[in-house]
Amino acid sequence: MIRNDHTPKLPKELETLIQHYRFLNRVLYSIRILRKHPHTLSSSHDRKWSVYLVRLGNIFRLYKSCFSTIPVLLTTLSSCRADNFNQIFNLLSHSCSLLRGLHLLKEKEFQDFSIKSRLEKRDIDFNTDISSFINSALSHSHRRIVLDRIFIDHPTALRLLTDPVDISDAVVNHFQHAVPIKSTPPLHISALPERWQSVYSPMDSISLAIYDSLLSPATLEEWLGTISSMPNGKAPGSSLITYEMLKHLGPATNALLLILIRECFASADIPDLWHQAMVFPIPKPHEWHCQLQNTRPITLLEVIQKSFVKLFYNRLSSILATHNVLTGGNFAGLPEGTCRDPIITLEFIIHDANCTKSPLWILSQDISKAFDSVHLTMLKFALKCIRLPASSIKLILSLFMNRSNRVFTAHGDTPSYRVRIGIDQGEVISPLLWVIYIDPLLTVLKKEMLDPYILRPPSLLPTPLDDNLNLVINNLVFMDDSTLVSSSKSGLEHMLSITEEFYTLNNTFANYHKYVLISNSLPLTTTSNISPVEFTLSLSSLNRISSISVTPISITSSFRFLGVWFNIKGSRDFVKKQIAGECNSFAATLRLAKLSAKQVVYLYNTVLIPKLEYRMQVTHLSDRDCYVTTRHVRSLVKQKANFSRALPNPILYLSQALGLINLSSHLIQCHVNNLFLMANSTTFFIQRLFVYRLMLIQFQFLIPVSPLMVDDWSL
16 A cells, blocks of 8 residues: 655644744753753853743743743843752743643644545545545555665765766766667668568558558647547646647637648658657656666657647558558557457467467566667668658658757756657657557568467367368567467577567567566476576577576466466466455555545445456456455445445445445456457457357357357347
């Protein structure tokens, strides 16, 4: 749980009281020292005492309601020496105790008022600002860093930079050289090795006519529609213009902006000011410890620029999806592109491997700083491959050429520095460009398959089915998450050799130590001594790495793919424990919170249920498992509603009552929805996967007639 770090601002009266109390404590401490060492009394003490008397008198008069009588103090400390300062010490000690009591009372009143105000605001937010309500109720807070110092963890010389100039230089050096440029691609496609020359060559199957409308002048309706689709509450660029401002512009200003947008399309270029941006570092999930490698840069671009790019992206993505331009199988960034497809595919593969006892090798790769390492020359080759017109390529490259950034620090902005490589993650078109960028690799993997995993539909017929019904799979990719799948170790070695060539050619870096290997062909258990598996790669002009060692995980362990946990043996134990932990943590967070039953139900239905739904989209739990998993949530709802613990649970699920979502029923509905989404998918592979699932259902339930062969279901 992330602690809510909201600290209410103290009222001025309470701050003044605290300052006076601390001053009185300091004076009392001085008198205590004089009592222990009376011989140290000097004329300087009397001079200080004369100043203290003025402030002490003001304090006694200001808080006279605390005292039965206003204390009277002697004018000099020398006159207090006769009784060893006992009288003045007792008087000040008593006054300090009274002031301490007043301080505690006022502080308690302020805390009560502050808590009440926050609760009232949260209740108002429940109806007016649901995002703020959720953050407050779940004690969410935004982690942030302050770049006022930088720790240099050098092996031979540790340094802590505090000088503003040193900090600025270190920040610029880090972000400018975060991705080293170790290779320079050739200037022409003809200079590429034969394997890559063919895949980067313009596709003959694509007609240039499909791009005719890509750079056509934008209409006012198209521009206004793009602006209205942009999200609110986003950080602006250097001009401080926000999306909200664009949405409230008058007709005259919108007409001027439309002229600018049309000129960008006509010239296939953008204004020079759009090449300048601010970088705001945010912390990674772990502690940053004043080290720049523990930060992630967020580039703040101009919202007019982002709206223009969004309009261009809408056109380009629609064209690519309509005409099936990309052939690699990574459809992130395209309309209807969803991570559900590779997740469901992996579920089918694991299920089939367990049922048929087929060998299965899965290797999850990790690409370091994917977007930041995109080389514009290779991006240009990839854009030419899909036969994008030269003017459109020029426009895309202009977004990322001649760029300069400045970075926010605690001492102001750093000097501007030139961006050497990469595309901005803040650009809406960047995910689509990455998909285009990596499509040649996926195309080669598809063309040069060696020992892929084959999903063969089961059949009740004695004769074998047509091989065209088989599904051949050797990789699952969504955005920059890449997982290689094979039926043999040699198949993985072949694909790793290809990927290493691509990474070298494209200045892309793979984190080998983050690779995850899982296989049912390795004799691994929880008690076995797990040794690294060495993959022998094919050497070439692009690949100088002869082998890669990856330590596999146990077959009893679970691994994560696109945020969903899998087990190669199909075990659901890990997911069940994870879901139970989520529900228990949710209930523990809200149990002591001042929330109504209605608010708790809302948080459960809109925050927790979608999270569980995503993580369990390939996990089927029994009604009993779901009942046990959510028991603490039901107990919490009954407590908040002042219901008896013996109240039948079905009452909580009634829409006329609280409308708590029944996890078991909801998951069944989700699995049915996924089946319908597969049936209506426009992706050819998913359509074939749906046919495979129907044939699997027919086989498992011994249905003599295939559902695909029934013309009239009314009989």
